[in-house]
Amino acid sequence: MNTATLSALAEPNRLHIIELIRDGGSFTIGEIAVRLNLNQPQTSKHLRVLSDAGLVDVQPVANRRIITLRPQPLQELDAWLETFRRIWEDRFDRLDDYLMELQGKEQNPDDINKGSGGEK
Template sequence: MKTILNALAEPNRLHIVELLRDGPLTVGEIADRLELNQPQASKHLRVLSNAGLVEVLAIANRRIYKLRPEPFKELDFWLESYRHIWIERFDRLDDYLQELKRKEGNRDDKQ
């Protein structure tokens, strides 16, 4: 998860991923559309590849990159455990404040 988020956190890499959302592309095409130098494009693609976000198909001397579904599934699964925060309006702040008061009260007493 950390690896995935880290890969996506870099603006150019996020752009690459968004480009590939519409279908596979070669390194050159990616570099062109994002106005990156080819080496930087390759380097970013390497990071994305190591994070499992993309995979590559070699055709002659071109490399065609496309998205892999797995990390997105993983992200979705991770997000799932946060949905209750906005689906229900599950705040827990009231509970916490009461818990806090309880502890305050106990301070002078026993213990």
């Protein structure tokens, strides 16, 4: 996974921008600033970050910028999450039980080690 996508989304204002565009379709930088109560310069800066991360498209129209969502990074994030769904179905319920039992009983470390990787 791309940490650029994640850190771009990790900032609350930027996350709000993404959600605003998701719901509203397309906006101008000034419109975004108004709707989210941000100053224009910080809005521009946040959009620069989002644009660098490939999360938005910026179309210059006259002296405005039309901001739209760009699906790809979010789709990649989705694909990454997909790699977890398999695990959740196969393994997790059983592993959970196993750990519960480990904690309930007094056990020695050798029994624990046989779980995943043999060592020592």
